[in-house]
Amino acid sequence: MGEVTAQRAMLRHFVAQAFSYDKPDHLAVAVSGGGDSIALLHLLAEWAAEERVRLQAVTVDHGLRPEAAEEARFAAEVAQGLKVKHTTLAWGGWRGEGNLQDAARRARYRLMADWAKGQGIGTIALAHTADDQAETFFMRLSRASGIDGLTGMQRRRMADGIAWVRPLLMQERAELRAYLREMRQPWIDDPSNEDEAFDRVKARRAMAALAPLGIDAHVVGRVMDHLSQVRSALDFATHDHALSCVREDRGDLIIGRRAFSEAAPEVNRRLIAHALRWIASADYGPRGMKLQEFLSAMLRGRDATLHGVRLLGGKESFRLTREHAAVAGTRGVPGALWDGRWRIEGVEGEGLIVRALGQDGLLQIGELPADAPPRETLSASPAVFAGNTLVAAPLVGFGPATARLQNGRGDFFTTLLSH
Known part of the structure; x- marks a missing residue:
């Protein structure tokens, strides 16, 4: 067996291994037209045929470069040649504000997740490599990131209801190029990969300068694996600490002051950061x-x-609750998810809207029940209105509706171990 053939066998092994834990019936692969994703498309097409897994390919055209449309067409042609159904998703949401790279990345994942759910797909494979992982490490190191940032990308993670899997995270970019050359499969290099205006390209140059010291993508990868183990230990410590001092009350988190103060500062920092996100x-x-x-x-x-999020201090405990100003303009309808957390049910009618209860809603309720949460919590809670008239305020039992907490991030304690 020649060297390139051995390389191909190794790549096939890592792809198969990525799905040995939870093999999907229907899988998607994100393809940009670049060498990494084209290699992954080939490997997955071969694996899916052997395992009888339905495979689709998806490309996101951000419309930011004139070459992007051609790259999407190229990805579609390669997929068609492998008898893999291909879809191109277009993004036109850039308004010239904020961080372009971050906005494009978020849009890419959101578009792919929404598309996959519509196709009945629960898993999407991404073609990030050991080089991408190492570049991410140096980029985050330059920002003085903490341990969460320095652990880099995960091989498998859940987000937006999709399992995102990176089968090639331990392979170098050069290994995938060698595989493609063996397959006689061309690819398209993104010109921005050579533009030093981007931090990722600067990180790539820095890695090249460190190579004489023996610091390469695999060494950085091993360091990140070590840090990942430390992060995992901190996650478990934070989870156990949360069980000892936190309780959930109608979407709020109540934290016992004494038990909270007994933990290490880093554990408390992680707990509160997660609570705010949740x-x-x-x-x-x-x-x-x-x-x-x-x-x-x-x-x-x-x-x-x-x-x-608003912090309400107290002698024995603190309460973390949604800030009214953050949801004052949020509108929805009964049955739909409101503020990414609440679903109002049991009430119907034309023209009904779901919005924050606010002070005007509190005035219409009048005297609150003895067991009602603080007025600050109620002000930011979901309520049903017909025009300006309050129809239901479920958190205090006013009206016919009920409110079900369905936080898009999942249960608070569970998500401490699954972020």
Whole structure:
């Protein structure tokens, strides 16, 4: 067996291994037209045929470069040649504000997740490599990231109801290029991969400079694996700590002051960062000094607001609740998910809307039940209105509707171990 043939066998092994834990019946692969994703498409087409798994390919055209449409067509042609159904998704959401790369990445994942759900697909394979992982490490190192950032990308993670799998995360880009050359399969190089205006390209150059020291993608990968084990230990410690000091009450989190203060600062930092993400139903939480200031306010028993979450201090405990200002403009209808957390059921009628109860709704309720949560919590809670008239405020039992907490991030305690 020649060297290239052995390489091909190794790549096939890693692809098969990625799905040995939970083999899907229907799988998608994200394809850009670049060498990494074209290689993964070939490998998955071969594996899916052997395993009798339905495979589809998907490409996102962000419309940001004139070459993008041609790259999507190329990806479609390669997929067609492998008898794999291909779909191109278009994004036109860039308004020239904020971080373009981050906005494009978020849009790509959101578009693919929505498309996959419509196709009955629960797993999407991504072609990130050991090189991508190492570049991510150096990019985050330059931002003084903590352990969560330095552990990099996961081989498998759940997000937006989709399992995102990276079968080639231990393989180098050069290995995939060798495989494609053996297959006599061309690919298209993205010109932005050579543009030093991008941090990822700068990180690639830095890696090349460190090569004489023996620091390459595999060495960085091993370091990240070690850090990942430390992160896992911290996750379990934070989960156990949460069980000892946190309870959930109608979408709020109530934290016992004494038990909270007994944990290590890093465990408490992780717990509160996760709590803020969970209540805000956000992909990312606050970092740095803002989070530290919020933690300081907690320990001093003061009220504070951060990330769309309000802290209500107390003698024995603190309460984290949704901030009214963060949901004041959020509108929905009964039966649909509101604020990424609540589903209102048991009420129907034309023109009914779901919005935050607010002060006007509280005035219409009048005297609150003895067991009602604080007015700050109720003000940001979901309520049903017909025009300006309050129809239902489920969290206080006003009206016919019920509210079911269906946080898009899942159960608070479970998500401490699955983020």
